[in-house]
Amino acid sequence: MTNSSPVRVDFWFDPACPFAWITSRWLTEVERERPLDLRFHVMSLYLHNLGNELPDWYRDLVDRSIGPVRVAVAAAERHGEKVLRDLYTAFGTRIHEREAEDFDEVIAESLAELGLPDDLAAAAHDPSHDEAVRRRHEAGVEPESRGYVGTPTLHVDGTVWFGPVLRAVPRGERAAELFDSFRVLASHPDFFELKRTRTGSLRFD
Numbered sequence: 759m760t761n762s763s764p765v766r767v768d769f770w771f772d773p774a775c776p777f778a779w780i781t782s783r784w785l786t787e788v789e790r791e792r793p794l795d796l797r798f799h800v801m802s803l804y805l806h807n808l809g810n811e812l813p814d815w816y817r818d819l820v821d822r823s824i825g826p827v828r829v830a831v832a833a834a835e836r837h838g839e840k841v842l843r844d845l846y847t848a849f850g851t852r853i854h855e856r857e858a859e860d861f862d863e864v865i866a867e868s869l870a871e872l873g874l875p876d877d878l879a880a881a882a883h884d885p886s887h888d889e890a891v892r893r894r895h896e897a898g899v900e901p902e903s904r905g906y907v908g909t910p911t912l913h914v915d916g917t918v919w920f921g922p923v924l925r926a927v928p929r930g931e932r933a934a935e936l937f938d939s940f941r942v943l944a945s946h947p948d949f950f951e952l953k954r955t956r957t958g959s960l961r962f963d
Contacts, residue, residue, distance in 0.1 A: 762793060763793065764793040764794055764795040765792065765793065765794050765795065765914065765915070765941070766795045766797070766913075766914070767785060767794050767795065767796045767797070767912060767913070767914050768797050768799060768898075768912070768913035768914075769781070769782060769785060769796065769797065769798055769799065769910060769911075769912055770799045770800070770801040770895075770897075770898035770909070770910060770911035770912075771798065771799070771800065771801060771846055771909065771910055772800075772801050772802055772803045772806075772823055772827060772909050773823070773826040773827065773830065773846060773849040773850060773853060774803060774819055774820075774822070774823035774826065774853060774861075775803060775823075775909045775910065776854050776960055776962075777909065777910060777921075777923050777924070777960075778909050778910035779850045779853075779854045779962065780924045780925070780926065780927055780960065780962065781910040781912075781921070781922060781923070781924060782798075782846065782850065782910070783927040783962070784922075784924060784927050784928055784933055784936070784937075785937075787927060787928065787929055787930070787933040788933050788934055788936075788937045790930075791930065791931060791933060791934035792934050792937060792938075796843075797839070798839075798842040798843045798846055799839075799842070799894060799897065799898060800827055800830045800831050800834070800842065800891065800894045800895070801827075801894070801895045801898050801909055801911060802823070802824060802827045802891055802892075802895045803819075803820050803823045803909060804820055804821065804823050804824040804827070805891065805892060805895050806895075806908070806909065807820050822861050823861075824882075824888075824891075825861045825862065825865065825882035825883065826849050826853075826861055826864065826865060826882065827891055828881045828882055828884065828887040828888070828891060829845075829865050829869075829878055829879060829881045829882050830842060830845055830846065830849075831881070831887055831890050831891050831894060832878050832881035832887055832890075833845055833869075833874060833878050835890060836875075836878070837874065841872075841874070844872055845868060845872060845874070848867075848868035848871050848872055849864055849865075849868050852864045852867060852868065854962050855962045861882070862879070862882060865878075865879050865882055866879055898911040898913070898918070899918075907919065907920035908920035908921070910923075914940075914941065914944055915941060915944055915945055917944045917945075919944060922936070922940060923956075925956070925958055925959070925960050925961065926960070926961040926963075927961070927962070927963070
């Protein structure tokens with residue numbers, strides 16, 4: 759599956775999710791080895807977990823996660839969808855690689871880095887953006903089941919997937935090999951799940 763036609767890959771992220779961050783860095787690595795038409799979309803851990811009982815530490819993260827999501831949506835609606843890739847990279851670098859916990863600070867620094875208007879930061883605490891967040895969130899859902907798959911979500915070759923969930927970023931040809939293998943599995947009409955015990959710690963390098 760290495761022909762020259764770009765493969766359309768739609769990737770849904772929540773800026774606070776470390777697994778989405780690793781998957782996104784894998785996909786940007788694949789771009790160097792395979793022709794991709796990679797498009798970024800916003801989803802929400804907050805919406806995904808409405809009504810769920812969560813450990814205190816995770817509830818805190820989920821509740822705070824809506825801020826960067828609202829800002830991403832506001833930025834996309836004002837400046838177009840292509841802004842999402844760079845804004846997510848700015849958010850993710852700070853949240854996951856630099857371990858920043860003050861999301862308001864993350865937002866302000868990221869907007870400044872990209873030369874985006876600083877008034878977009880106000881969206882973080884403005885629930886009037888939540889309907890737009892929900893629309894974008896639900897666009898990642900499997901159309902037939904209307905069930906939600908998780909973060910990250912990928913649409914590729916006409917199929918919808920949760921994951922791949924990785925604990926480190928594959929690089930170079932290894933990243934491409936994983937993508938090729940993923941497409942083989944994704945293309946099989948009867949395949950729907952593959953899972954093993956999660957071990958080790960997350961690495962973002």
